Amino acid sequence: MKKITILFLLTFSINIVAHAQQSTEVYLFDLTKTESGFELTNPVNASDNEGYDNQPSFTKDGKALLFASTRNEQTDILWYDIQSGNKSWLSTTLGGEYSPVLTPDGTHISAVRLDPDGLQLLYQYSIKDKTPQVLIPDLKIGYYAWISEATIVAFVLGEPATLQKINVATGKSELLQNNPGRSIHRIPGTQDFSFVDKTDPDTWIIMRSKLNDSQSVEQITSTLPGAEDMAWIDDRFIVMGNESNLYIYDLQNKNSNKWELLADLSNYNLNTITRLAYHNGKLAVVVNGK
Numbered sequence: 001m002k003k004i005t006i007l008f009l010l011t012f013s014i015n016i017v018a019h020a021q022q023s024t025e026v027y028l029f030d031l032t033k034t035e036s037g038f039e040l041t042n043p044v045n046a047s048d049n050e051g052y053d054n055q056p057s058f059t060k061d062g063k064a065l066l067f068a069s070t071r072n073e074q075t076d077i078l079w080y081d082i083q084s085g086n087k088s089w090l091s092t093t094l095g096g097e098y099s100p101v102l103t104p105d106g107t108h109i110s111a112v113r114l115d116p117d118g119l120q121l122l123y124q125y126s127i128k129d130k131t132p133q134v135l136i137p138d139l140k141i142g143y144y145a146w147i148s149e150a151t152i153v154a155f156v157l158g159e160p161a162t163l164q165k166i167n168v169a170t171g172k173s174e175l176l177q178n179n180p181g182r183s184i185h186r187i188p189g190t191q192d193f194s195f196v197d198k199t200d201p202d203t204w205i206i207m208r209s210k211l212n213d214s215q216s217v218e219q220i221t222s223t224l225p226g227a228e229d230m231a232w233i234d235d236r237f238i239v240m241g242n243e244s245n246l247y248i249y250d251l252q253n254k255n256s257n258k259w260e261l262l263a264d265l266s267n268y269n270l271n272t273i274t275r276l277a278y279h280n281g282k283l284a285v286v287v288n289g290k
Helices: 002-020
Strands: 024-034 037-045 053-058 064-071 074-081 087-089 096-102 108-114 120-126 132-136 141-146 151-156 162-167 173-178 192-197 205-210 213-222 230-232 237-242 245-250 260-264 276-279 282-288
Touching: 024 053, 024 064, 037 245, 037 260, 053 096, 053 276, 053 282, 064 096, 096 141, 108 141, 120 141, 173 213, 192 230, 237 276
Parallel strands: 074 096, 230 276
Antiparallel strands: 024 037, 024 282, 053 064, 064 074, 074 087, 096 108, 108 120, 120 132, 141 151, 151 162, 162 173, 192 205, 205 213, 230 237, 237 245, 245 260, 276 282
């Protein structure tokens, strides 16, 4: 069992590095609610960079976008000012940073860091002076989301991979379930969070749980086939991509329990949608190539 676990962890780290070689771009769109649904307009290539640009997240005020971006053959944290288009780098370590997110107090950026020696931990980086500090020293975190000021829910590597709720202040963790997906989100306007249950390899389910009662879990709907990346527009609508298409799911539409087509990004010569992020009328979409 130990050999299997080591192989799994090594493979995951190698997969991150290999995945980083893919050419992906982060696009920004305006997403507007209309009488008939939603309208997607005004595409802007926010990354416009050769190599891997991925895992976008918005700052709380919505004025900036954070994402992992390739620089000098490794990924670093990039801050993109939406209004001006100006960019600034927020990490200077020898490791590669992934999944950057503004911390709830607004003073740091948290990110998963993969060091050259294979060490993979969740760090935080001071916005003021870029100083890194380990947040969770004992768990190999692959993906995560801030659910409250002191709590993250994380995909933790292992055999099997697990979903865990972690108190950042104390380091105490609670096992929620096995075989989660990488898409973890706080549901806007609530104390709830969502995750993808991949226990059934053929049917992945979007689940909802309460921060203060993690045993209270309910199914929302199944994902699009083979897709797991999603974003909440508000506590009612979810957006998800598959190939070049974006789809929307309405939790309140009892007459149509299915994903509805939102937009076909092949009209912009974009395809292979993966990561998504939304804030106040702006949708960030990761696609292959330019």
